[in-house]
Amino acid sequence: MFGFFRREPKREKKVLPIEEDFSNIEQLILYIKNEIGIDFFNKKDIIKNKLKLFCRKKNIYSFEELLDSVKKDFSLKQEVIDYLTVNETYFFRETKQIETMIKKAKTLGFKVEILCAPSSSGDEPYTIAIMMLEAGFKPADFHIVGIDISETIINKAMLATYRERNLHKISKELKEKYFLKDDKQYILKDIVKNQVTFRRINIFDKSLQNLRKFDFIFSRNMMIYFDYETKIKAKNILRSLLKREGDSIYFGHADMLN
Ligand SMILES: C[S@@+](CC[C@H](N)C(=O)[O-])C[C@H]1O[C@@H](n2cnc3c(N)ncnc32)[C@H](O)[C@@H]1O
Incomplete structure (x- = not known):
């Protein structure tokens, strides 16, 4: 009758690993091109590998998640820009x-x-x-x-x-x-x-x-x-x-x- 109050034995909560999916980078490349001008469409593989490393450092599991995050977080967006831009320069170059x-x-x-x-x-x-x-x-x-x-x-x-x-x-x-x-x-x-x-x-x-x-x-x-x-x-x-x-x-x- 009082079974209603009987406690269920506690079950261990399983934390499932979040699966990475870095297959879809097109939307992110398009966003970067529209925002800063740099066109990575013909360097897809290079940029994929670079941004995959960036995502892993930030515990981000897909390029879609990275895109969502940079749209909301200006300092993350700035970090991505700093990470992707090529700043090679030196004094008295082409005088x-x-x-x-x-x-x-x-x-x-x-x-x-x-x-x-x-x-x-x-x-x-x-x-x-x-x-x-x-x-x-x-x-x-x-x-x-x-x-x-x-x-x-x-x-x-x-x-x-x-x-x-x-x-x-x-x-x-x-x-x-x-x-x-x-x-x-x-x-x-x-x-x-x-x-x-x-x-x-x-x-x-x-x-x-x-x-x-x-x-x-x-x-x-x-x-x-x-x-x-x-x-x-x-x-x-x-x-x-x-x-x-x-x-x-x-x-x-x-x-x-x-
Ligand atoms: C290779 S450096 C050239 C520096 C210098 N003008 C020279 O010739 O030595 C290219 C620079 O362009 C900057 N850059 C790329 N896209 C830009 C944008 N949309 N607006 C302003 N700067 C940008 C990068 O951050 C990078 O520092």
């Missing part, structure tokens, strides 16, 4: 275009404003600053804004401390003039550092339009990872940031190839 810009800048007769998009860890905008100072520009005669989508890399740029391998193209004389040596690191001097301001911005973000307009824009070695339509879109966005029609944008040699 011909900088020399051409400097010749034009000398004819302007007013404070020259330059955008470096993307700046990566600062090597390129700081190179422009060093070359302008060497060409006789006073610090008050020019300013450079460096932008990049990667938070980690922008923090590095603001720190302005570099390893030997970033400086392999600089002459000994300029290295000594513009850097202080500390054990294994080179610390950029303030005279160069103060010429550049950094911001973390995606070039496809609306907030890009809040930046001032520029006399010259450098956009090198970013669009190599974009598909054709995205390159055209990026080019038009950058063009809208020029002060005057006909002002110059300098792209990297491989950027405009499809």
Whole structure:
């Protein structure tokens, strides 16, 4: 009669292992392409393996779950961006275009404003600053804004401390003039550092339009990872940031190839 109150023997709760399923990456690749421009469709296998490692570190069991999470969590999204972007750069990489810009800048007769998009860890905008100072520009005669989508890399740029391998193209004389040596690191001097301001911005973000307009824009070695339509879109966005029609944008040699 009182069987109703009888306790059932406790059963061990079985925790079933969550099964990983990393087969479907298409939606995630599409999201990345729409958000940051980088097209991974023809590098699917490489990106799959890379993101699988990322997911495992975060206890995420599928690319669908990762996609849902990055849509909700901005800092996770930023981590994925930082993880996927290629930030390879160094001082005095491709200086011909900088020399051409400097010749034009000398004819302007007013404070020259330059955008470096993307700046990566600062090597390129700081190179422009060093070359302008060497060409006789006073610090008050020019300013450079460096932008990049990667938070980690922008923090590095603001720190302005570099390893030997970033400086392999600089002459000994300029290295000594513009850097202080500390054990294994080179610390950029303030005279160069103060010429550049950094911001973390995606070039496809609306907030890009809040930046001032520029006399010259450098956009090198970013669009190599974009598909054709995205390159055209990026080019038009950058063009809208020029002060005057006909002002110059300098792209990297491989950027405009499809
Ligand atoms: C290879 S580095 C080029 C740096 C420098 N311009 C140079 O030529 O040495 C490419 C940089 O583009 C940045 N990037 C990629 N997509 C971007 C986007 N949508 N907006 C802003 N920066 C982006 C990456 O974070 C990376 O630091």
